[in-house]
Amino acid sequence: MTDPRDRQYTNGEITVFWIPSKCIHATTCFRELIEVFNPGRRPWVNMEEAPTRRIIEVVNKCPTQALVWKYNKDLTEEERKALREVDHRLEENPKTLSGTNAPTSIRIMKDGPIFVEGNFKIIGAENQELKPTIMTSFCRCGSSRNMPYCDGTHRKIDFTDQSTENGE
């Protein structure tokens, strides 16, 4: 029953499960907590960046239960095993994406990054091909320290979509 694309991430206390087949990219997780859930980073879930309580709060808001969580003490033997063998490289492989003929979806997040999902290719500023991926988020505020990807800085600088006529 387990899908090879499914992923799990732990901070030692809880484990967060990501089930891509259920993910409709409602973007709730990264709008709420980009420090932990950042599609522009690999692995895209970083459990060390927020307290357990906050992670649980955000995971509980996932509308499709593509993200769910469990206390580590409640993990089944199978889940423990999967945690030891997790291979994040698979997360980057576009071949794991079903329905590759669909046009790539580009979503402009309000006061946030450009969220991209689908079958696409990225050429970097030095004309080099960047790592293939099935989803990512590009910086739109101009201040990320992980260009061209979003690193959550837009929140710190209060980036807004409002037009700035004078470019200031």
Place this chain on the structure above:
Amino acid sequence: MELTEKLISQTNPLKMENEKALFQVITGGPLKVTGPFQITGSDGEIIEKEEPVYLCRCGKSSNKPFCNGAHKRIGFSE
């Protein structure tokens, strides 16, 4: 048929890549997008625009999410 396709891909490798959307990060400038894609604005509405599109990366465009050249004025760099 197969041979023809092979020949096309050999003479023009880009031809086969065209089925994928392509994101090109322009140094000190916008993000150029070509290929099959669909853009949804921050209000949830689909934006009809012909490729290529240039998406603002510097944060200062007055025509967001598109580039208006503001990056040059502010001296945007990576």
